[in-house]
Amino acid sequence: MNVLGIPVSVSFSHVILLLFLGLQTLRVNQAMGIGVMLLLSFSILLHELGHGLMCARYGLHPRIVLGGLGGVCLHQPTSSQARQLWITIAGPAMNFLLAIIMYLGAQYADGMLWRLMMAGFQWNILLGVYNLLPVQPLDGGTITLIAAKRVWPKGQRAERFAYRLGFGVALAVACYGLAIGDQLILLVMGFAAYGNWTGMKELGQSPTARSEQPHQSVRMLVKKAREAFDQGDFDSASRLCHQARAEPLLSEDELRHVWQILSLSAARQRQWADAARYAQRVRGSADMARVEAVSIIALAEASLAREFLRSDVADYASPQQLESLRRLTRSTQ
Numbered sequence: 001m002n003v004l005g006i007p008v009s010v011s012f013s014h015v016i017l018l019l020f021l022g023l024q025t026l027r028v029n030q031a032m033g034i035g036v037m038l039l040l041s042f043s044i045l046l047h048e049l050g051h052g053l054m055c056a057r058y059g060l061h062p063r064i065v066l067g068g069l070g071g072v073c074l075h076q077p078t079s080s081q082a083r084q085l086w087i088t089i090a091g092p093a094m095n096f097l098l099a100i101i102m103y104l105g106a107q108y109a110d111g112m113l114w115r116l117m118m119a120g121f122q123w124n125i126l127l128g129v130y131n132l133l134p135v136q137p138l139d140g141g142t143i144t145l146i147a148a149k150r151v152w153p154k155g156q157r158a159e160r161f162a163y164r165l166g167f168g169v170a171l172a173v174a175c176y177g178l179a180i181g182d183q184l185i186l187l188v189m190g191f192a193a194y195g196n197w198t199g200m201k202e203l204g205q206s207p208t209a210r211s212e213q214p215h216q217s218v219r220m221l222v223k224k225a226r227e228a229f230d231q232g233d234f235d236s237a238s239r240l241c242h243q244a245r246a247e248p249l250l251s252e253d254e255l256r257h258v259w260q261i262l263s264l265s266a267a268r269q270r271q272w273a274d275a276a277r278y279a280q281r282v283r284g285s286a287d288m289a290r291v292e293a294v295s296i297i298a299l300a301e302a303s304l305a306r307e308f309l310r311s312d313v314a315d316y317a318s319p320q321q322l323e324s325l326r327r328l329t330r331s332t333q
Contacts, residue, residue, distance in 0.1 A: 006052040007063045007271065008045070009235055014066040035116045041066070043098060043124050047131070048073045050094030054087045061274070065235055074242050081146050088142045092128040099124035133173070135166040135192050136199060160203050167196035222254055225261050234265040241265070256282045267291050272298040289316030297324045305329050 001008050019037070048064045051073035055062035060075040073091075078084055099121050106117040132140040144165060148158035170193035177185025225240035241258045263278035264287075276295035279288040292313070296304045305325040308314055314322065 003045070003049060003064075004053065006049065006056060008066070009064070010066045011235070014041070014071075035112075036119060039116065039120045040123065043095060043120065043127055044071045046094045046098055047071065047091045047127060050090035050092075051075075051087055054090040058083050058087070060087075063238070065239065072239070074239055076242070077245070081149065085143065085146050088139045088146075091139050092131045095124040095128035095131070099128065133169055134162075135170045135173075135189075136162060136196050138192070141166050156203050160200065163196050163199040163203065167193055167200060170196055219254070222258060222261075225258070229261050229265055232268075234268050237261055237265045260285075260288060263288060263291050267295060270298070272296075276304065283311070283313045286316040289313040290318065290321065293317040293321040293325060297321065297328065300328060302329050302331070 044066060045064070048066070048071040052062040052064050052075070055073065055075040058078060060078060062073050062075040065072050065074065075087075078087075102117045102120040102124065106114050106121065109117055131138050132143070134140045134144040136142075136145075141162060145158060145162040148161045152158045152161070170189045174186050174189035174193055177183070177187075177189060221240050221244040225237045225244065228234075228240060229237040238261075241262045245255070245258050245262075259278050259281040263275050263282070266272075266275035266278060272295040276292050276299065279292035279295065282288050283292075292308060296308055305328045308317075309322070309325055309329065317325070
């Protein structure tokens with residue numbers, strides 16, 4: 001589905017997450033429980049839409065996936081730290097905005113509606129604050145890293161500082177969760193602490209090991225993307241490809257392979273505009289030419305059809321595809 005022009009997909013694990021979080025309320029009051037689950041999902045979606053709308057403004061072609069850990073906004077990378085900062089801030093800002101709206105609305109409500117709106121107020125305040133914790137990979141961790149790079153623009157001091165701070169904060173919050181008996185806080189922040197600890201260890205390796213380790217990681221991302229595509233998990237294949245594409249260590253052949261998986265995954269999901277755009281990055285093979293042709297036909301874009309027919313890759317398209325493309329160009333003359 002599309003929300004405000006941004007593709008949004010919902011995984012089954014997201015439904016499990018909502019059931020887990022709303023189960024206690026559901027047992028007491030079914031209507032209230034359903035309302036809480038819908039409100040939670042809307043709050044998470046709104047957070048990712050904050051990121052997504054800012055990405056769209058910068059032409060970074062965002063996609064939102066709601067999953068078991070909340071949500072993620074996938075987009076093309078940007079080299080501008082200022083843009084990345086605005087993209088990052090936009091998510092928590094949307095939660096705080098919704099919290100204000102919920103609080104004001106609660107002043108004119110009563111009964112179950114009042115309880116639901118106050119729950120929405122509290123939930124969005126918590127979501128905003130949680131995401132601003134200076135812990136990788138939360139929004140606060142990204143903001144911390146951007147700020148640290150202003151202080152230490154060269155070397156790895158900025159990354160080391162961000163990971164150390166993230167580990168300390170995550171460990172402290174996890175201990176707080178243990179002290180109050182909140183297993184969810186303990187689990188989430190425990191994983192976050194481990195992730196930041198792993199990041200610190202990788203930065204502490206020798207220069208040779210550091211250069212080889214990321215390259216192996218990138219190759220593993222591409223391999224996992226291929227496996228996900230072969231298993232029909234096109235969302236995961238696209239997500240992994242975007243992660244790999246953001247890395248500077250991809251070889252020319254690996255990058256071409258990433259574009260091919262992205263194009264084929266988009267085509268399988270009938271995201272024709274993305275499929276055509278990705279295929280254009282790796283023109284020169286019969287497979288990509290046919291994906292591009294099918295996508296242009298599905299989009300019914302006469303201008304793209306004319307450009308394709310004039311290109312060298314038109315020779316790779318099937319006779320039926322060529323006829324459909326010619327018919328498309330004639331229909332607009």
